[in-house]
Amino acid sequence: MPKSLFEKVWSAHTARTLANGQTQLIIGTHLIHEVTSPQAFGMLRDLGLKVLMPHRTFATVDHIVPTDQLVEPYSDPLAQAMMDELRKNCAEFGITFFDRATGKQGIVHIVGPEQGITQPGTTIACGDSHTSTHGAFGAIAFGIGTSQVRDVLATQTMALGALKVRRIQVNGKLRPGVYAKDVILHIIRVLGVNGGTGYAYEYAGSVFDGFTMEERMTVCNMSIEGGARAGYVNPDETTFAYLKGRPYSPKGADWDAAVTRWKSFASDPGCRYDDVVKIDAADIAPTVTWGINPGQGISIAESIPDPTKTTSVDEKAGIEEALAYMKLKPGAPIKGTKINVAFLGSCTNGRLSDFQEVAKYIKGRKVAPGIKAIAVPGSQIVALQCEKLGLDKILSEAGFEWRAAGCSMCLAMNPDKLIGDQLCASSSNRNFKGRQGSTTGRTLLMSPVMVAAAAVTGSVADAREVFAVN
Amino acid sequence: MALAKITSVSGRAVTVPGNDIDTDRIIPARFMKCVTFDGLGEFLFYDVRKNADGTDRVHPLNDARFKGATILISGANFGCGSSREHAPQAIQKYGFKAVIAENFAEIFFGNSVTLGIPCACAKREDIAKISAAIEKDPQTEVVIDVAKQEIRFGGQTIPATFRETARDALVNGRWDAIGELLDGIPAVKETAKKLPYLAA
Numbered sequence: 001m002p003k004s005l006f007e008k009v010w011s012a013h014t015a016r017t018l019a020n021g022q023t024q025l026i027i028g029t030h031l032i033h034e035v036t037s038p039q040a041f042g043m044l045r046d047l048g049l050k051v052l053m054p055h056r057t058f059a060t061v062d063h064i065v066p067t068d069q070l071v072e073p074y075s076d077p078l079a080q081a082m083m084d085e086l087r088k089n090c091a092e093f094g095i096t097f098f099d100r101a102t103g104k105q106g107i108v109h110i111v112g113p114e115q116g117i118t119q120p121g122t123t124i125a126c127g128d129s130h131t132s133t134h135g136a137f138g139a140i141a142f143g144i145g146t147s148q149v150r151d152v153l154a155t156q157t158m159a160l161g162a163l164k165v166r167r168i169q170v171n172g173k174l175r176p177g178v179y180a181k182d183v184i185l186h187i188i189r190v191l192g193v194n195g196g197t198g199y200a201y202e203y204a205g206s207v208f209d210g211f212t213m214e215e216r217m218t219v220c221n222m223s224i225e226g227g228a229r230a231g232y233v234n235p236d237e238t239t240f241a242y243l244k245g246r247p248y249s250p251k252g253a254d255w256d257a258a259v260t261r262w263k264s265f266a267s268d269p270g271c272r273y274d275d276v277v278k279i280d281a282a283d284i285a286p287t288v289t290w291g292i293n294p295g296q297g298i299s300i301a302e303s304i305p306d307p308t309k310t311t312s313v314d315e316k317a318g319i320e321e322a323l324a325y326m327k328l329k330p331g332a333p334i335k336g337t338k339i340n341v342a343f344l345g346s347c348t349n350g351r352l353s354d355f356q357e358v359a360k361y362i363k364g365r366k367v368a369p370g371i372k373a374i375a376v377p378g379s380q381i382v383a384l385q386c387e388k389l390g391l392d393k394i395l396s397e398a399g400f401e402w403r404a405a406g407c408s409m410c411l412a413m414n415p416d417k418l419i420g421d422q423l424c425a426s427s428s429n430r431n432f433k434g435r436q437g438s439t440t441g442r443t444l445l446m447s448p449v450m451v452a453a454a455a456v457t458g459s460v461a462d463a464r465e466v467f468a469v470n
Numbered sequence: 471m472a473l474a475k476i477t478s479v480s481g482r483a484v485t486v487p488g489n490d491i492d493t494d495r496i497i498p499a500r501f502m503k504c505v506t507f508d509g510l511g512e513f514l515f516y517d518v519r520k521n522a523d524g525t526d527r528v529h530p531l532n533d534a535r536f537k538g539a540t541i542l543i544s545g546a547n548f549g550c551g552s553s554r555e556h557a558p559q560a561i562q563k564y565g566f567k568a569v570i571a572e573n574f575a576e577i578f579f580g581n582s583v584t585l586g587i588p589c590a591c592a593k594r595e596d597i598a599k600i601s602a603a604i605e606k607d608p609q610t611e612v613v614i615d616v617a618k619q620e621i622r623f624g625g626q627t628i629p630a631t632f633r634e635t636a637r638d639a640l641v642n643g644r645w646d647a648i649g650e651l652l653d654g655i656p657a658v659k660e661t662a663k664k665l666p667y668l669a670a
């Protein structure tokens with residue numbers, strides 16, 4: 001019987017069925033970072049347990065690292081304590097740690113792929129919701145809580161019920177100036193922030209076939225914002241070409257065997273899906289969020305929703321709450337909304353191609369006066385790649401501060417924060433209240449090139465006009 | 471590891487209204503700068519509960535009538551956002567033993583069950599009945615009967631659902647999977663042999 005990638009990976013990793021009907025699922029690759037792992041190691045010690053397969057857990061530090069201070073001790077003693085704790089835990093339990101000194105540190109979801117640790121047909125877990133990013137390689141990747149981090153450390157498994165699979169097919173051609181970020185913001189807008197509950201999303205169609213790995217990662221990254229537990233793209237030649245020669249990729253004869261194996265995991269033609277959604281690429285426009293969840297997005301040409309224009313009580317309340325927080329006017333065009341901060345970075349859009357695309361358009365332009373603009377590469381390797389190409393110079397000359405790798409203002413657990421009710425054009429993935437470090441701070445999610453257009457004009461703008469994209 | 475069989479939870483309740491209450495709201499990220507979960511309780515809903523100067527804002531959890539409530543009631547898609555276990559940990563450390571909502575975000579639900587916190591789903595109109603009852607009399611005892619899948623309060627009974635695997639895990643004392651997972655290690659090692667990428 002034809003099977004989906006999800007079913008094949010699931011069954012290959014099933015150790016046994018538990019008493020309550022859940023599966024004891026092997027998690028082949030475990031990624032950890034400083035925020036959600038220390039308590040798990042604490043639980044291990046309390047229970048007197050060891051790490052079952054230390055060679056299958058990889059650590060890095062991303063959330064709390066300052067992007068403007070490289071020398072320790074960090075000025076925030078709590079951040080330093082978390083750093084020390086991770087170092088200690090990795091040393092004690094024999095876990096590979098991509099610390100800053102290795103030159104391979106970065107946001108965990110950028111490090112895994114760039115090291116070749118993220119591979120097709122595997123299961124991956126990390127105590128971080130954006131683990132879905134790794135699905136871009138045809139892996140089944142889950143964000144998990146700290147108790148499950150403990151479970152994976154101790155048993156290399158976790159208890160999980162199977163998911164349904166929804167195939168989201170995006171066919172046709174994206175219009176110029178429309179990016180992977182717009183594709184996922186559009187999908188979330190159409191299906192809702194909890195439309196994915198109980199599902200893994202399989203992204204497919206000609207748009208995904210043509211996407212680079214970095215674009216696929218951007219979409220898979222935000223599966224969680226659509227409520228899906230995981231999201232993936234079937235592995236193909238693009239996937240294999242990306243992985244070839246990476247530090248943890250198989251080598252020599254092992255490589256050929258691995259590719260054969262990886263191919264066998266791709267969904268079979270004619271396999272059954274629990275749901276299929278079709279989206280026409282031509283319907284997708286540059287998208288911007290105006291509210292306090294990632295589903296509250298509109299195209300750049302649209303106006304901010306008016307709560308009096310909806311018949312749904314729920315929607316009305318949602319719009320009212322969002323507008324009150326966002327201090328935006330119902331019915332006004334989103335275009336022209338003044339911003340204060342521009343943030344380029346995060347595990348959604350902090351990769352080489354994101355900075356390349358911005359640099360291409362912003363070269364010779366200047367960030368509008370009074371706008372704070374920061375560019376934060378997702379990893380030390382991304383930083384180096386950009387610097388080799390001189391992208392850091394182009395961005396700096398335009399007025400962006402070029403920072404060191406980390407999560408930075410995506411969730412502002414480090415010193416990069418909004419102040420007061422600043423409005424930020426952000427290439428990150430979440431626009432929740434207070435997300436960017438100020439309890440009244442406001443976030444508009446958009447693609448990196450749209451962030452650049454907002455930075456240059458000082459207000460939300462159509463990048464296609466600002467940069468004459470056509 | 472013997473775990474308590476959580477067949478029912480009872481106590482006074484408080485409603486924190488709203489849909490899509492996300493994990494950043496439940497526990498703002500800056501309070502996640504910690505290496506243990508102890509002490510998280512006091513930061514539950516911090517930014518909606520406190521002013522910048524630390525004084526109280528108007529919020530159900532600051533309402534003296536509902537002090538000591540052990541059941542939290544909310545709207546749809548409760549706990550959406552991040553996978554941070556800090557969210558259910560903060561809820562538990564604050565003193566809540568169970569949550570009632572229209573429905574829950576996936577990861578939050580799973581994390582809560584692992585901590586032995588039943589997450590009961592009920593219909594919106596039924597939740598409104600509980601909220602009305604406790605608003606009228608904050609002393610109303612609310613009983614979440616996990617085994618029978620119902621919620622009882624002030625002489626009324628409404629149906630509740632828990633997702634079968636979670637209900638089973640709670641009532642049979644299997645909500646923290648670690649014991650069972652450890653028992654399965656021989657099976658894990660067998661299956662792992664067939665997965666080349668796991669080789670040391």
Ligand code: SF4
Nearest residue numbers: 130346347407410411
């Ligand atoms: S960049 Fe943002 S979303 Fe991604 S792992 Fe870091 S904090 Fe989480």
